[in-house]
Amino acid sequence: MRLSRFFLPILKENPKEAEIVSHRLMLRAGMMRQEAAGIYAWLPLGFRVLKKIEQIVREEQDRAGALELLMPTLQLADLWRESGRYDAYGPEMLRILDRHKRELLYGPTNEEMITEIFRSYIKSYKNLPLNLYHIQWKFRDEQRPRFGVMRGREFLMKDAYSFDLDEAGARRSYNKMFVAYLRTFARMGLKAIPMRAETGPIGGDLSHEFIVLAETGESGVYINRDVLDLPVPGEDVDYDGDLTPIIKQWTSVYAATEDVHEAARFEREVPEAKRLNTRGIEVGQIFYFGTKYSDTMKAMVAGPDGVDVPIHGGSYGVGVSRLVGAIIEACHDDAGIKWPEAVAPFRAAILNLKQGDAAVDGACEQLYRELSAKGVDVLYDDTDQRAGAKFAAADLIGIPWQILVGPKGLADGKVEVKRRSDGSRDNMSPADVVAKLA
Numbered sequence: 472m473r474l475s476r477f478f479l480p481i482l483k484e485n486p487k488e489a490e491i492v493s494h495r496l497m498l499r500a501g502m503m504r505q506e507a508a509g510i511y512a513w514l515p516l517g518f519r520v521l522k523k524i525e526q527i528v529r530e531e532q533d534r535a536g537a538l539e540l541l542m543p544t545l546q547l548a549d550l551w552r553e554s555g556r557y558d559a560y561g562p563e564m565l566r567i568l569d570r571h572k573r574e575l576l577y578g579p580t581n582e583e584m585i586t587e588i589f590r591s592y593i594k595s596y597k598n599l600p601l602n603l604y605h606i607q608w609k610f611r612d613e614q615r616p617r618f619g620v621m622r623g624r625e626f627l628m629k630d631a632y633s634f635d636l637d638e639a640g641a642r643r644s645y646n647k648m649f650v651a652y653l654r655t656f657a658r659m660g661l662k663a664i665p666m667r668a669e670t671g672p673i674g675g676d677l678s679h680e681f682i683v684l685a686e687t688g689e690s691g692v693y694i695n696r697d698v699l700d701l702p703v704p705g706e707d708v709d710y711d712g713d714l715t716p717i718i719k720q721w722t723s724v725y726a727a728t729e730d731v732h733e734a735a736r737f738e739r740e741v742p743e744a745k746r747l748n749t750r751g752i753e754v755g756q757i758f759y760f761g762t763k764y765s766d767t768m769k770a771m772v773a774g775p776d777g778v779d780v781p782i783h784g785g786s787y788g789v790g791v792s793r794l795v796g797a798i799i800e801a802c803h804d805d806a807g808i809k810w811p812e813a814v815a816p817f818r819a820a821i822l823n824l825k826q827g828d829a830a831v832d833g834a835c836e837q838l839y840r841e842l843s844a845k846g847v848d849v850l851y852d853d854t855d856q857r858a859g860a861k862f863a864a865a866d867l868i869g870i871p872w873q874i875l876v877g878p879k880g881l882a883d884g885k886v887e888v889k890r891r892s893d894g895s896r897d898n899m900s901p902a903d904v905v906a907k908l909a
């Protein structure tokens with residue numbers, strides 16, 4: 472992508488409405504624009520990151536055996552009357568009347584709708600276990616949307632729903648999602664810690680939140696530092712095998728949000744030097760809620776004995792759009808964002824330090840052509856800004872690799888490669904850069 476033809480409305484100043492660094496940097500880096508309270512337009516740079524995050528979530532859901540579909544954002548109010556949540560959900564629910572005065576709502580979550588789909592087709596335990604998911608926009612009319620995409624009103628969520636014959640089966644489905652979440656967040660360069668959690672409006676009696684440590688997080692957390700060094704399951708993890716050893720390993724080290732924290736246990740179990748009380752961002756939450764929805768909505772299957780029983784369900788959410796902010800909270804410095812390579816909007820930025828110099832322009836064009844031909848996502852800053860402005864922009868938007876092309880270096884057949892994450896620099900030939908990044 473040539474920057475001269477891209478749409479990247481970088482802001483010079485810190486927007487005053489931004490209270491936390493991720494909100495500030497997303498606005499300054501031209502990643503998004505607020506259209507209404509808690510409602511954002513995703514501009515090209517931010518949208519690229521959102522799609523990369525979404526794709527990692529998708530790959531790990533698929534690896535765990537979940538099946539992707541897409542449910543609508545609009546739902547019938549009557550569906551929520553069946554489960555009894557229409558009134559219970561309260562003011563966060565955006566209620567809509569269509570031209571025929573039919574009562575609709577903009578879905579804050581999809582337990583009712585997925586249960587309606589399930590019960591319409593599945594009648595036998597032989598079709599279980601089943602896990603269906605989608606990645607879809609949600610609306611929750613938050614009292615105080617704030618911190619940019621961290622607490623929006625319209626936001627992108629991956630929500631998966633599992634269906635099993637009994638609790639034992641449902642726990643196996645729960646464990647698959649637990650492991651998939653460990654892998655998902657690790658692939659984004661995050662340490663997301665699973666913590667016992669309250670179940671709230673979703674219901675049930677088993678839930679874990681996945682929390683990324685960040686001073687600006689909304690959740691207070693208490694952990695044993697050892698949890699930060701636990702191994703994340705590899706891509707060869709056997710989802711049809713026994714996952715309980717992994718679950719046990721990750722749940723036997725103390726980690727709890729403030730609303731379920733047990734101070735006495737924390738002091739008893741965790742040596743002083745290993746105790747960490749900080750804040751975190753909830754990037755995902757998983758729930759087992761048994762027959763809460765299948766009872767009220769009659770989602771029954773015939774068991775092995777032929778008798779109809781309500782299925783045991785669970786739901787598993789990931790804050791896809793919240794993750795864009797959460798990753799910035801975890802990966803930034805004073806100069807701007809430091810994208811982990813797996814989610815960066817572009818892999819490399821070519822900075823032409825002397826626009827109009829034939830040798831420099833030629834070397835940049837050749838690098839751009841060769842890297843692109845090898846499938847490397849490149850942003851070529853071919854604008855006529857001063858070098859200093861190009862350095863600042865590249866640091867701000869957080870591209871992992873910066874290739875600085877100037878007349879002096881080229882005279883020695885070299886360009887400078889700067890690694891954004893640690894600021895390390897290397898001089899090498901353009902050919903070596905292509906070999907390194909391709």
Ligand SMILES: Nc1ncnc2c1ncn2[C@@H]1O[C@H](COS(=O)(=O)NC(=O)[C@@H](N)CS)[C@@H](O)[C@H]1O
Nearest residue numbers: 580622623626630754755756786787788790793
């Ligand atoms: N207002 C919001 N803005 C951005 N992300 C949000 C918001 N509310 C929730 N999320 C994200 O969505 C994830 C799942 O939301 S949830 O309420 O915990 N769970 C559910 O809705 C269940 N139906 C899971 S399928 C959260 O972990 C959080 O990362």
